[in-house]
Amino acid sequence: MTTALEKKMRRPSWMTPFGEEGLGDVFFDRLWPEWRRDMGEEWTPTVDLFEKEGNYHLKAELPGFNKEDISVSLSEGTVTLTGKKESSHEEKTEEYHIKEMSSGSFTRSFELPGEVDEEKIDANYKDGVLTVIMPKKNGSKAKRIEVH
Numbered sequence: 234m235t236t237a238l239e240k241k242m243r244r245p246s247w248m249t250p251f252g253e254e255g256l257g258d259v260f261f262d263r264l265w266p267e268w269r270r271d272m273g274e275e276w277t278p279t280v281d282l283f284e285k286e287g288n289y290h291l292k293a294e295l296p297g298f299n300k301e302d303i304s305v306s307l308s309e310g311t312v313t314l315t316g317k318k319e320s321s322h323e324e325k326t327e328e329y330h331i332k333e334m335s336s337g338s339f340t341r342s343f344e345l346p347g348e349v350d351e352e353k354i355d356a357n358y359k360d361g362v363l364t365v366i367m368p369k370k371n372g373s374k375a376k377r378i379e380v381h
Contacts, residue, residue, distance in 0.1 A: 276339050278314070289345055289367040296361035297334075305356045305365055307349070312365065313342040 281292045293314055295303060303316045320336040349367040356365045 276335055276337050278316075278339055278341065280314075280341060280343070282343055284369075287369050289347075289349060289369065291343070291363075291365040291367070293341070293363045293365075294361060295358070295363050298358075298361070300358045303358060303363060305354075305363075307351060307354065307367075310348065311342050311344050312367065313340065314363070314365075315340045 278293045278295050280294075281290075283290050291312060291314075295316060298316055298318050302318065304314070306313045306315075315338070317338040318336050320334075345367070348370040350370050353368045354365065356363065358364075
């Protein structure tokens with residue numbers, strides 16, 4: 234069974250006819266893996282957002298980030314994650330044969346389907362995974378609207 238939250242986050246299949254990556258992306262990524270970094274595209278972490286035991290749970294994979302460089306905010310029912318990862322290379326004199334380690338920033342925002350108790354939100358970062366637990370306010374349930 235698909236929940237309202239899953240439907241809200243799902244991308245229509247017509248937008249991605251070749252899967253998550255377009256055909257051009259596959260071609261360019263294989264020939265020049267650094268082309269996206271050179272274009273300044275933000276990195277996008279993978280995220281799971283689900284409901285369990287009266288809470289919304291948000292998990293984001295953020296490998297290589299320092300806890301101090303990750304921010305979580307909530308405004309008007311929307312939770313926003315931001316982060317920045319600096320390059321670990323101090324000098325630019327290396328002659329790379331392969332360079333896949335990335336640096337940069339990201340921002341992701343998600344509209345929650347119900348109200349949360351802002352005073353009880355808990356965020357934890359461990360082993361490259363950010364976990365945010367947001368207790369739902371009493372009586373906060375998604376409302377099903379009948380279509381006539």
